[in-house]
Amino acid sequence: xxxxxxxDAIDILVLLHNSRALIPGLLKSLHRITIPIRVFFLDNNSxxxxxxxxxxxxxxxxxxxxxxxxxxxxxxAGGMNRLAGQSQSEFMFILNPDTEIDEGCLEKLVARAEADxxxxxxxxxxxxxxxxxxxxxxxxxxGHRRLxxxxxxxRNINRSEGVV
Numbered sequence: 001x002x003x004x005x006x007x008d009a010i011d012i013l014v015l016l017h018n019s020r021a022l023i024p025g026l027l028k029s030l031h032r033i034t035i036p037i038r039v040f041f042l043d044n045n046s047x048x049x050x051x052x053x054x055x056x057x058x059x060x061x062x063x064x065x066x067x068x069x070x071x072x073x074x075x076x077a078g079g080m081n082r083l084a085g086q087s088q089s090e091f092m093f094i095l096n097p098d099t100e101i102d103e104g105c106l107e108k109l110v111a112r113a114e115a116d117x118x119x120x121x122x123x124x125x126x127x128x129x130x131x132x133x134x135x136x137x138x139x140x141x142x143g144h145r146r147l148x149x150x151x152x153x154x155r156n157i158n159r160s161e162g163v164v
Contacts (some may be wrong), residue, residue, distance in 0.1 A: 009036035009064075010106060010152075011087040012095055014080040017044040020053050021098040027057060029100035035107055036092075037064040040086045045073040090156060096149040109152040124150035 014026070023113065030039065039061075043051040047152050051069050051152065066086065084092060093106060101124075109122040 003110045009038045009089060010091045010093055010110065012037055012039040012085040012093045013080060013087065014039065014041045014095050014097055015044055015083065016041055016046060016050050016054070016097050017073060017078060018046045018048040018050060020046070020048045020050040022097045023050065023054055023057070025100050026095075026097050026099040027061065029102075032064065032101055032103045033106050033108065034104075037063050038089070039063060040068065040083050041065065042068045042070060042079050042083050044070050044075075044079045078128075087155075090154065092153045092155065094151045094153065101150065105150070106152070113152060113154050120154050122152045124152075 012030070016023075030037070041054060043054070052065060055067055058067060068082065068086070070082070072077065080094065090112060093109075095101070105124050109124060113119045113122050
């Protein structure tokens with residue numbers, strides 16, 4: 001395994017709120033990732049023991065993981081902004097706690113983003129149900145207006161061609 005301090009590790013951002021029952025499946029799926037990662041968890045004022053449960057598991061994880069706690073629920077945007085402020089990676093992978101990653105998922109998203117410098121965000125497919133989308137292939141834009149369960153964001157994209 002690579003060193004957890006590798007600067008080109010992908011930062012995974014997970015916002016928790018009363019997610020204790022979801023944590024084991026999420027952590028198990030993160031073991032399928034073969035590229036270097038760092039995981040930042042933020043507990044958004046849970047009352048179900050999520051942060052205590054996760055804190056017990058952190059030392060046994062095979063990657064660098066950080067747990068932050070908020071005394072008040074900051075909502076999704078506030079929590080994600082706090083997590084993004086912790087990241088220093090070229091890529092941030094926003095991941096919902098009820099999501100389990102398939103083998104090769106993150107690796108494929110990173111490869112796709114690196115292959116086209118116009119791509120700022122890649123979203124993983126979701127099943128058994130995918131949300132409806134309108135895609136404009138000319139602009140590489142997904143027509144829904146929110147980030148979903150598993151979205152990769154590239155921090156420093158080439159904006160010389162304008163907004164895509």
